[in-house]
């Protein structure tokens with residue numbers, strides 16, 4: 205599996221940081237006009253009716269899943285608010301049908317930033333119970349523990365507690381909740397016939413994960429959810445992660461191993477009575493340096509693990 209160039213990790217980190225500051229730099233959204241790549245989406249056909257849309261030339265938000273077929277369109281997540289026109293333009297290259305169902309994987313603004321743009325029309329927004337509750341009470345999470353109000357059009361109209369299934373395009377999209385993982389309202393979607401799973405941000409493929417404890421996430425929950433996804437997959441399953449390239453079952457296994465080994469390495473140092481600064485200086489995660497990226501640096505990962513002990 206090819207890795208994304210490091211500059212994408214940097215742009216992603218920069219933009220997630222900017223979301224925290226509630227700033228969307230137009231230059232990032234529309235290209236710099238000085239020969240740097242123009243921001244857009246690219247579409248990859250994954251399997252069966254399922255496609256993946258991801259940022260091209262910069263950061264557009266989390267990976268988007270689409271099921272397009274004779275019955276209509278179901279979409280999983282919808283990127284940053286600033287990319288709505290780019291998103292619509294890209295989808296129109298594959299279908300002229302409207303989006304019937306919009307499934308939200310979790311509360312972060314780089315995944316559900318455009319809910320209102322769809323919710324104001326005939327699109328039915330679907331999410332876990334906790335996500336609707338969180339949007340209604342706290343608003344949309346934009347990073348750094350900050351939230352912006354979610355108007356009515358932004359709110360899911362169909363919610364579920366454990367799991368539900370949408371039948372369309374000759375497939376069954378099974379939507380499953382994993383408790384207290386990346387957040388407390390996570391949904392994972394499995395297309396049974398296409399044999400494709402969209403993990404939301406439970407999987408950052410090839411990067412240290414962000415565990416959003418301020419929105420109910422937990423290390424234990426992320427590990428349990430990854431194990432659940434592993435058990436749902438077979439050797440042929442194609443896995444759309446929240447961020448990063450398409451994954452296979454083996455990438456889930458290596459992510460679980462990385463998490464467990466990292467946790468044990470940090471715990472061993474903490475058990476010796478070392479302080480956070482001493483643990484960071486001891487470089488316990490050096491073996492996993494390829495997972496380091498701008499938003500979840502090795503230092504930040506150590507802090508997340510210390511919080512989980």
Ligand SMILES: [Zn+2]
Pocket residue numbers: 310312315386405446
């Ligand atoms: Zn997220």
